[in-house]
Amino acid sequence: MLTTRAPHRRRVRGAIAGAALAGATFALSGASAETLTIAATAGPTTLDPTTSTNGVPSVWFPNLSYAALIHRAPDGRSTPGLALDWAYSQDRLSFVMNLREGVKFSDGSPMTAADVVNWLKHYKEKGSFTAWLGKVTDISATGPMQVTLKLSTPDPMLPYGLDQDGMAGDVVGPSGLAHPDTLGSTTNGAGPYMIDPKATILNSQYVYVKNPYYWAPDEQHWDKVVVKIISDGNALMSALKTGQVQVAEGAATEAAEAEGAGLKIISAPSAMLGMYIGDIDGKIVPALKDVRVRQALNFAIDRKGIAESLYGKYGKPTTQFVPQGIGGYVAKLEDFYPYDPKKAKALLAEAGFADSVKFTLVEQPAVSSGDLLAQAMVANWKDVGIDVTLKPTDSFATYVPLMGTQKYPATTLTFQYSVQLTDTQQLVTNPALYNYMGFTDAKANALAEAQRRQDIESPAGVAAAEASETYMVENAFLTPVVSVDALLFATKGVDGLKFATYPWPDPTNWKPAK
Structure with missing residues (x-):
């Protein structure tokens, strides 16, 4: 949605009540295969995918902790996420998804069709991007692991709304939905990571640790992911050069300096x-x-x-x-x-x-x-x-x-x-x-x-x-x-940074360089 980057980036302040500084210094020791430290120019308004904004960098925060029903690959294709397959009916007024079995949320509870139904109903009522489910008239479980959406009129955008960038498919677990007021600073998703609220300082740094119940542990490329909010361009470049940060939002005004420092520059419209x-x-x-x-x-x-x-x-x-x-x-x-x-x-x-x-x-x-x-x-x-x-x-x-x-x-x-x-x-x-x-x-x-x-x-x-x-x-x-163009600046220790015109670069794809 609304995003902005400036050459002299503005400082943002704030803190989660009671948050500790634990974890605030581990990135200072430099890059490691265990920790990925990312620099974003602005913090999120919330960690709740219901009301989160999209665009870079806002979309990175839910990407890390919430798996989407449909996963948008770097080449733009729709690929399996929490849903293994999906299809419109012949009249295009029904959209049927068959769900992945064995999925658990970060609190260990198993994902059911009912959980997906409850989440989609919640998003339809309260989500930031109401248009994604605006044509949906009914959401129901039509099998043990099957969910069907009924439409008032055909809508070809559903696969986009239900992917990790649309966020309507970022299913929140039942305990999170039971206490939606907590989702601004905690997470309850089925993604590869989950927020560590004790080490997180609002609009300063967001610390993610592995979701121990993630269905694809081989795709958890880091033990810990930290997103540091660095709104000043000079500070950002310094953090990259010294290894305190391994990947950062780039700006065209700093590209020459990044190139001169030997950093990778990845760009696309x-x-x-x-x-x-x-x-x-x-x-x-x-x-x-x-x-x-x-x-x-x-x-x-x-x-x-x-x-x-x-x-x-x-x-x-x-x-x-x-x-x-x-x-x-x-x-x-x-x-x-x-x-x-x-x-x-x-x-x-x-x-x-x-x-x-x-x-x-x-x-x-x-x-x-x-x-x-x-x-x-x-x-x-x-x-x-x-x-x-x-x-x-x-x-x-x-x-x-x-x-x-x-x-x-x-x-x-x-x-x-x-x-x-x-x-x-x-x-x-x-x-x-x-x-x-x-x-x-x-x-x-x-x-x-x-x-x-x-x-x-x-x-x-x-x-x-x-x-x-x-x-x-x-x-x-x-x-x-x-x-x-969107730009990423990265050290040589990180691979998997490809992205096309869309979707936006997804940090869950980034991995240690071989």
Whole structure:
């Protein structure tokens, strides 16, 4: 979901009540085959997969402790997880999963079909990403180890929602569901690791130890995994160079230094960065209701200059929401909003808002070079008479409730790449994860519904995705600026760091180098 990385990363503070410093120093002795230490630029809002945000680094925290029903492989394929196989019925209104036998949660209790049903019902009611199960009308155990989901209309996104990045498939055990208020700082999953709450300090370090009941012990590559929150770029590089950290979120601004230090650099197209407009109805800023104003915001941006100066070879200008190689990408849309300040001014004048558009832009935490990106956009808009004030936030714990007040019309964002239907369902439909102001666009909803009737990768599915992508770009619901690569910096002691356009890099795949 919302992620951000900045060249001078902000510090985040906080502590789990009563947490001890035990385990805080073991990583200082350097890399070892027993301990993997990861650096993330921001801590999670919660450890509960029900309400966790996604994107990197937030998704890493549930990845380590919760196995998903479906596992997304680094090449993008759906592979067995807690479910061994799954299939839609002929009419595509039922989705049947046959579960893996012998699975136990980290407290030793065995996983049953009833546990999976209870979890999915819980997620449908309270999950952050309600769209994943939004078409599900009934969830039931149809065999000792079989679960069936009934759908109101076809939904090709279920395998994505139920994987480790969607998190609707991150099954929580019965003891965790019985005490959901504890899941913010403890874990009760069937994944390879579990949190050690005594050694964990909120927004400082998260310590994971082996789940003794994990069904595939050969895939537990480390005795302990520590995720340290290092929001300062200089401190992060120092930790890598001295071996205190073995893998870290990278930033393009630090790639040259990482290369010079002999670190591995792994990259792949990862996310679209730019601005999301929540106030499409013009409740806060009436001008934003006019598509010409939103288009002017796009024409005013010098994408090429921003991409080159802030991201170098790890970023490219973009005006759309998916990268080349994903169904729904439309090549001609890349030139839809060329840098044209005169055109922007003309559109503002035509709409009756010349030199009168003024609003506050909230900065989402953890956007790559986020402060500089926001400042560059603001400078471009000032050149055409648009007055934008920046409001920084220091963590998602601050950011999420701030946006929930519905007092701010727009936010910077990192939107992690997935299939195009994810863009439609999370950005412009109602309800949608990012649609915090609750605007409704009937055609956007209709285009999403047309996509749901097709298989994602079928020719008809791709055509439907292209139609949706075109509508979103033409109507300027967002101001995309740059497509950036995700970067990992790693020491030579860690292998298995491959990742494709999506899914995001999964730390459970990382292993000691041979």
